[in-house]
Amino acid sequence: MIKFSKVAIATVGALTLAACNDDSDTVTVIETPVEYEVVLKNLTNGQPISPPSLLLHDTGALFTVGESASEALELLAESGDASGILSDTRFILSSASASGGITYGTSTTITVSYTDNVKYLSFVSMLGNSNDAFTGLNQVDLTDLALNDSVTYQTVAYDAGTEANTETVDTVPGPASNAASPDGTAGEAFNAERDDIDIVTMHPGIVSSDDGLITSALTYQQKFDNPVMSVTITRTR
Amino acid sequence: MSNKHLIAAGLFGLFSATGQAQDLTLTLTNLTHNIYFTPVVAGAHDSSTEIFETTVAASEELEVLAEEGDFTGVSGLLGNAGADVVDNPAGGLLASGESTSFTLSNASGNDYLSIAAMMLPTNDAFIGLDSWEIPSEAGTYTVYLNAYDAGTEANDELAASIPAFPGGDAGTGGSGVTTEISNATVHIHPGVVGDADLEGGISDLNNSTHRWLNPVAKLTVVVE
Numbered sequence: 001m002i003k004f005s006k007v008a009i010a011t012v013g014a015l016t017l018a019a020c021n022d023d024s025d026t027v028t029v030i031e032t033p034v035e036y037e038v039v040l041k042n043l044t045n046g047q048p049i050s051p052p053s054l055l056l057h058d059t060g061a062l063f064t065v066g067e068s069a070s071e072a073l074e075l076l077a078e079s080g081d082a083s084g085i086l087s088d089t090r091f092i093l094s095s096a097s098a099s100g101g102i103t104y105g106t107s108t109t110i111t112v113s114y115t116d117n118v119k120y121l122s123f124v125s126m127l128g129n130s131n132d133a134f135t136g137l138n139q140v141d142l143t144d145l146a147l148n149d150s151v152t153y154q155t156v157a158y159d160a161g162t163e164a165n166t167e168t169v170d171t172v173p174g175p176a177s178n179a180a181s182p183d184g185t186a187g188e189a190f191n192a193e194r195d196d197i198d199i200v201t202m203h204p205g206i207v208s209s210d211d212g213l214i215t216s217a218l219t220y221q222q223k224f225d226n227p228v229m230s231v232t233i234t235r236t237r
Numbered sequence: 238m239s240n241k242h243l244i245a246a247g248l249f250g251l252f253s254a255t256g257q258a259q260d261l262t263l264t265l266t267n268l269t270h271n272i273y274f275t276p277v278v279a280g281a282h283d284s285s286t287e288i289f290e291t292t293v294a295a296s297e298e299l300e301v302l303a304e305e306g307d308f309t310g311v312s313g314l315l316g317n318a319g320a321d322v323v324d325n326p327a328g329g330l331l332a333s334g335e336s337t338s339f340t341l342s343n344a345s346g347n348d349y350l351s352i353a354a355m356m357l358p359t360n361d362a363f364i365g366l367d368s369w370e371i372p373s374e375a376g377t378y379t380v381y382l383n384a385y386d387a388g389t390e391a392n393d394e395l396a397a398s399i400p401a402f403p404g405g406d407a408g409t410g411g412s413g414v415t416t417e418i419s420n421a422t423v424h425i426h427p428g429v430v431g432d433a434d435l436e437g438g439i440s441d442l443n444n445s446t447h448r449w450l451n452p453v454a455k456l457t458v459v460v461e
Contacts, residue, residue, distance in 0.1 A: 105292055
């Protein structure tokens with residue numbers, strides 16, 4: 001939509017100089033820095049969302065439904081640790097992370113920017129009271145988002161397919177499982193072993209002990225339906 | 238998109254992206270298997286008005302709608318804000334698979350549409366549309382509505398806490414799914430648990446007929 005880039009604040013000095021010394025039509029169009037303010041809401045009843053790291057990129061994708069999860073996504077979906085995702089610099093142009101997770105019933109705002117136009121925004125976050133459920137946005141196209149325009153996405157829950165959804169106190173790392181643990185020890189987060197179907201799918205949902213899975217550490221309060229998050233992206237530069 | 242409209246407004250001076258009075262024909266369909274919607278309230282309002290917002294606690298008016306199916310508080314809230322309001326277009330309950338069609342003429346500046354109705358039988362579930370921007374271009378638009386939890390009542394799923402079972406299929410003797418409110422703000426409803434025991438178990442709801450998955454309602458808006 002933005003065909004003619006406005007000159008960035010960072011280059012105003014250079015432009016002013018150029019304008020003083022030269023009143024011909026030789027003003028150079030300078031690459032536009034972009035900035036997006038992103039408001040992320042946790043819409044669930046009782047699922048903490050792990051700290052989101054927003055990524056700007058032109059190529060690549062964090063996951064594909066029907067294909068095997070990357071090791072970085074497995075780590076994220078089983079533990080909430082985004083370090084593997086962030087360390088994959090093959091396609092990440094810029095990133096910005098929340099300082100903490102997003103509790104249900106709350107929201108957080110993250111600003112992410114880059115020195116040039118970008119094509120996509122993506123992120124993934126774990127649903128903390130689960131074996132390997134995650135949500136996120138995959139390749140949201142930003143190219144038509146004009147300055148000061150906003151767009152809102154509803155995100156859904158995916159299953160990384162890397163850990164069986166046993167919901168047991170030993171395998172679910174989040175606070176609900178810890179509270180259910182007889183000795184208070186945290187359930188295991190990341191385990192490199194893949195004991196599930198090893199493809200990413202939509203998540204079938206939490207069963208819970210209230211719904212008949214007596215070995216589940218989870219209760220009715222951790223069940224969810226889609227959408228699990230609302231994400232509003234506003235282009236601020 | 239909005240830029241295009243502004244340019245058109247500037248060129249022709251006939252209409253603008255916002256602020257134009259419109260005639261709308263709305264059709265709301267209950268998509269659930271066996272959940273009734275209580276009398277619906279629909280309103281076209283300005284950008285500073287809303288009947289609910291996720292991650293924010295419900296108003297008292299919305300709490301009454303979600304727990305008792307009484308839309309009058311929300312309707313009053315909208316009316317006081319200068320909204321164009323339609324009350325109870327279905328003339329009562331809207332059962333599974335049923336639709337209600339109604340017209341709504343929105344005044345200049347009332348460019349956002351909101352809708353709510355309680356879902357029965359539940360503790361405090363409601364169908365909701367929060368400030369959907371009414372398109373300025375003529376056409377037919379479809380919006381799907383989700384089930385929200387008002388966050389004002391623990392979802393114990395007991396008949397004593399649920400105002401009505403319009404299908405006449407209330408269970409008894411349930412022990413109660415929970416006594417706690419996990420999230421006291423408006424949020425996506427986690428769903429019904431239910432059970433298969435009509436005279437006991439954890440819930441007085443049925444685990445095969447009283448469940449749903451989003452979306453729970455379909456709204457078609459014809460902008461003339």
